[in-house]
Amino acid sequence: MKNISYCLLIIFFICSFANNLLATNDNYPKTREERKAEEMGSMLGGDGIVFAPGKIKNESTKNSVGSVNKYLWQAAIETLNFAPLAAIDSTGGVIITEWYSPKNKPQFSFKINLFIKDTVISPDAIEVKVFSKTLKNGNWTQNDKPSDLAPVLEDKILRRARELYIQSERKE
Incomplete structure (x- = not known):
């Protein structure tokens, strides 16, 4: 009985060691879905939930004009086209x-400040601040x-930026 326990213990350690070797090998061929997921990044922020230690930020979407990502910039301009612009700085992002009032809510007005802070498409690269006011008496x-x-605007901008990036990759 003691020999069987030792054999099972040895088999367990061998399987664990082999599994660790396989898990750290990054040279395996990736499926189209895996490659696409790496290009698009994560909506959770940064790299999202990562179980592999030492994972670095995916910079495949890095494409900038000045200090901002050109796809994020274009997506932001397209997304905010409903409101009149007070100031824009494409170099600074x-x-x-x-102040803008929707046609169906004239007693409500909001103003948007948007900052693009990185050259890579990621949730950390964009910050949207919305200020609102209400007309009373x-x-x-x-x-x-x-x-x-x-958060709704941030999500729309990120999704559109990723679409623009994917479209540009298909053209090349």
């Missing part, structure tokens, strides 16, 4: 809109609670 009052619009 800043877009600021005027003829006076505009600033809303203190954070707007739900900021």
Whole structure:
């Protein structure tokens, strides 16, 4: 019985060691879906949930004009085209809109400040701040609670930037 226990223990260690060797080998051929996932990055931020230690940031989408990613810039301009722009700086990656009231809510107005902070398409590369105010009794009052619009805009911009990147890769 003791020999069987030792044999099982040895088999367990051999299997564990072989599994670790296979898990660290990055030279295996990747499927189309794996390559696409690496190119697109993660919506969770950075590289998302990573189980492999030492994983570096995927810079395959790095393509910049100045200090900002050109796909993020184009996607941001397209996404914010509904609001009049107050200021833009393509080199610094800043877009600021005027106060804007949707047609169906004239008593509500919001302003967007958008900052592109990186040359790679990633959730960390973009920051959207939305300020809102409400018209009550003829006076505009600033809303203190954070707007739900900021994460929605960030998501739309990231998705559009990834689409633009993929389209450009197909053309090449």
